[in-house]
Amino acid sequence: MSQPELPAARYAQVIVDVPMPQPLDYRIPAGTTAAIGALVVVPVGRRRHIGIVVGNSDCTAVAESRLRELGAPVGGLRLSPRWLELCRFAADYYHFPWGELALPVLPPALRRVPSAKGTRRRSTPVDLDPAPVPAAPPSAEAAPLLRDEQQTAIDAIAASQGFAPFLLFGVTGSGKTEVYLGAIARVLATQPHAEAAPDMPRDAAPATVPDTTPGLSDPESPGAAPGPQVLLLVPEINLTPQLHARLSARFPAHRVVSLHSSLSPAERAAAWLEAHNGRAQIILGTRTAVFASLPCLRLIVVDEEHDASFKAHGGVPFSARDLAVKRGQLEGIPIVLGSATPSLETWQLAQAGRYRLLQLAQRASGGTREPVMETIDLQRDPADNGLAEPLREALEQTLARGEQALVFINRRGFAPVLRCGACEWLSKCPNCDTFAAYHKVGAALRCHHCGWTARVPAACPDCGNQDLQGVGQGTQRVEETLRKLWPQARIARIDRDNTQGARGANRAGAAFDAVHAGDVDILVGTQMITKGHDFRGVTTVGVLNADAQLVAADFRAPERLFAVLMQVAGRAGRAGQASRVLIQTRYPHHPLFGALARQSFEAFAQEQIEERRAARMPPFVHQALLTAAARTLEQAIDFLRRCRELHEGLPQSSAVTVFDAVPMPLARLASESRGQLLVEAPRRADLHAFLNVWLPLLRDMGNRGVLRWAIEVDPQSI
Ligand code: ADP
Ligand code: ZN
Ligand code: ZN
Numbered sequence: 001m002s003q004p005e006l007p008a009a010r011y012a013q014v015i016v017d018v019p020m021p022q023p024l025d026y027r028i029p030a031g032t033t034a035a036i037g038a039l040v041v042v043p044v045g046r047r048r049h050i051g052i053v054v055g056n057s058d059c060t061a062v063a064e065s066r067l068r069e070l071g072a073p074v075g076g077l078r079l080s081p082r083w084l085e086l087c088r089f090a091a092d093y094y095h096f097p098w099g100e101l102a103l104p105v106l107p108p109a110l111r112r113v114p115s116a117k118g119t120r121r122r123s124t125p126v127d128l129d130p131a132p133v134p135a136a137p138p139s140a141e142a143a144p145l146l147r148d149e150q151q152t153a154i155d156a157i158a159a160s161q162g163f164a165p166f167l168l169f170g171v172t173g174s175g176k177t178e179v180y181l182g183a184i185a186r187v188l189a190t191q192p193h194a195e196a197a198p199d200m201p202r203d204a205a206p207a208t209v210p211d212t213t214p215g216l217s218d219p220e221s222p223g224a225a226p227g228p229q230v231l232l233l234v235p236e237i238n239l240t241p242q243l244h245a246r247l248s249a250r251f252p253a254h255r256v257v258s259l260h261s262s263l264s265p266a267e268r269a270a271a272w273l274e275a276h277n278g279r280a281q282i283i284l285g286t287r288t289a290v291f292a293s294l295p296c297l298r299l300i301v302v303d304e305e306h307d308a309s310f311k312a313h314g315g316v317p318f319s320a321r322d323l324a325v326k327r328g329q330l331e332g333i334p335i336v337l338g339s340a341t342p343s344l345e346t347w348q349l350a351q352a353g354r355y356r357l358l359q360l361a362q363r364a365s366g367g368t369r370e371p372v373m374e375t376i377d378l379q380r381d382p383a384d385n386g387l388a389e390p391l392r393e394a395l396e397q398t399l400a401r402g403e404q405a406l407v408f409i410n411r412r413g414f415a416p417v418l419r420c421g422a423c424e425w426l427s428k429c430p431n432c433d434t435f436a437a438y439h440k441v442g443a444a445l446r447c448h449h450c451g452w453t454a455r456v457p458a459a460c461p462d463c464g465n466q467d468l469q470g471v472g473q474g475t476q477r478v479e480e481t482l483r484k485l486w487p488q489a490r491i492a493r494i495d496r497d498n499t500q501g502a503r504g505a506n507r508a509g510a511a512f513d514a515v516h517a518g519d520v521d522i523l524v525g526t527q528m529i530t531k532g533h534d535f536r537g538v539t540t541v542g543v544l545n546a547d548a549q550l551v552a553a554d555f556r557a558p559e560r561l562f563a564v565l566m567q568v569a570g571r572a573g574r575a576g577q578a579s580r581v582l583i584q585t586r587y588p589h590h591p592l593f594g595a596l597a598r599q600s601f602e603a604f605a606q607e608q609i610e611e612r613r614a615a616r617m618p619p620f621v622h623q624a625l626l627t628a629a630a631r632t633l634e635q636a637i638d639f640l641r642r643c644r645e646l647h648e649g650l651p652q653s654s655a656v657t658v659f660d661a662v663p664m665p666l667a668r669l670a671s672e673s674r675g676q677l678l679v680e681a682p683r684r685a686d687l688h689a690f691l692n693v694w695l696p697l698l699r700d701m702g703n704r705g706v707l708r709w710a711i712e713v714d715p716q717s718i
Pocket of ligand 1: 150170171176179
């Protein structure tokens with residue numbers, strides 16, 4: 001149980017969201033204590049910050065005269081040692097200061113510095129009344145009769161002991177979600193605190209720490225042990241409402257909360273606190289939810305584990321999927337990674353027996369039929385306005401039958417570039433090494449990388465010619481072409497341009513609803529239309545520019561393309577109709593399409609894994625990427641060269657390879673020039689041992705003309 005606070009502790013170690021490698025020391029005011037895990041206000045420089053107490057002691061290396069005093073605790077919130085440990089692991093793994101990781105993953109409303117006047121009692125969003133748990137729950141929606149392979153998977157998860165990672169591998173519609181629900185049901189049925197907690201260190205039973213947060217203590221059941229909790233991570237905010245509803249319907253007696261960034265600050269804080277208090281037992285969230293404070297976590301599920309949005313950008317570039325596995329290990333619980341197209345890292349671990357493979361080989365639902373996958377050879381059937389003849393025919397027939405079609409093109413706008421026919425002027429972005437796309441809607445040129453926007457010029461800026469043409473295809477242009485071809489058809493478009501912001505989200509929802517209701521004949525869109533939606537009437541899917549990915553330099557591009565094509569194929573034939581997926585390509589004989597035609601992820605993965613093994617690429621090596629941004633490319637590359645020189649002579653560098661500094665694939669972005677330097681090691685531990693000695697040298701070197709530099713462990717695009 002909880003240790004008595006030692007009255008002798010005079011100093012507290014506090015982590016703060018500032019770039020300091022170590023926790024900061026503060027003097028504890030006489031007559032007060034500093035509980036580990038407590039949120040406190042502390043002075044740093046001239047400002048007051050929110051910090052978390054991570055230690056207290058009798059001695060400090062800081063001179064007494066330079067020590068500052070610990071401020072007041074905030075909000076009565078106390079984080080558990082396990083939570084701190086998770087954050088510390090993540091910070092060490094990604095080579096960021098502990099506080100720069102731990103503070104930002106808390107809901108913003110909980111880490112706001114109270115006003116300096118201090119007399120006003122905290123009235124921040126913390127004192128929200130959570131929605132009450134229904135007293136007499138409506139009867140639960142029944143689970144379907146499970147198929148054997150689903151039952152086997154659920155039994156395996158439920159029977160596991162301690163840390164147990166699973167890969168649940170099954171095509172879209174094979175019933176993975178039912179397996180999650182089944183496994184969740186088994187966890188929720190277990191007794192709270194069924195086992196003693198000998199593995200909990202020190203005062204770790206965070207659930208028993210009285211929560212003094214106003215409005216959130218539970219007067220009905222003081223000290224009641226919270227029930228088991230389940231964390232379910234999903235890649236897309238778009239998908240959380242559907243899944244939330246499904247969870248609530250299946251488990252009406254258990255509180256479900258969602259955690260994602262489009263909640264209001266108050267909603268997010270309230271949901272987070274319910275998870276922290278143990279009141280919420282099912283926590284559904286996007287990537288940052290992997291850091292939710294969960295006193296009684298018993299199962300983690302990561303749906304669509306291969307999805308790139310589990311990787312954070314900006315701030316600490318963590319992988320929520322990888323941290324979920326680590327969290328499963330720290331907690332000693334099962335973790336289920338689900339996918340139809342697992343990441344090759346995960347697949348390899350399953351092949352090597354490190355993850356247990358659970359396979360759903362058949363599609364589950366009412367006679368869903370696998371679509372026929374075909375390629376259209378653009379060399380033989382060139383595209384006219386983006387569409388080759390065989391695809392036009394297929395769409396024509398689909399409309400004639402009164403069925404629905406999806407047309408997928410991963411470029412928004414009207415055309416990727418605007419061009420002058422007289423002088424070859426092209427619409428370059430002034431800030432980036434790329435073109436500004438032509439958007440006919442709004443008559444704008446827009447850079448999709450930096451956001452630069454300008455009105456479409458009336459005439460060529462170089463020669464005055466008025467005949468400017470969009471080159472290539474974007475969603476707007478495809479929509480226009482389809483309308484011209486079939487004026488009577490009901491055509492809708494979904495991409496980021498018409499679905500952004502709060503109103504945009506509604507528009508997207510309305511457009512998806514219209515497709516579901518059968519009020520749309522052809523839906524055109526970007527990747528947004530490929531995910532999760534259960535369109536029952538779709539029998540034809542056209543894919544327009546797969547080749548962009550096929551020829552990309554990034555070695556993960558084929559893996560992503562395969563995943564997206566499988567996903568898009570999963571939208572077809574969901575009500576058991578015969579259906580087709582037609583992919584336009586100049587490379588119809590690429591092995592990727594062969595594996596796709598057989599719908600064989602295994603064949604594709606096998607080929608990719610062999611290629612990566614031979615070429616010494618991940619998952620057979622471990623990587624970190626150092627990037628630097630400067631005013632000029634020379635400055636960025638020069639900085640990286642110096643960094644590279646610093647590694648020579650380090651004993652740890654013999655186990656790693658440090659490559660040459662090179663420009664990033666998109667070297668100039670938003671008026672900055674960027675270079676990168678890759679570090680690689682066959683063994684993960686060697687990579688980290690090297691970074692541990694090398695990065696401090698880089699910090700000491702100062703900035704040397706670069707605006708900023710950063711390290712990314714396990715980079716996903718290089
Ligand atoms: P996935 O998550 O693999 O895409 P889901 O679990 O969402 O698949 O299942 C797809 C559809 O099949 C859903 O409508 C689901 O209710 C249904 N389903 C799943 N398992 C069964 C089953 N054993 N019997 C009947 N329908 C099922
Ligand atoms: Zn011109
Ligand atoms: Zn730009």
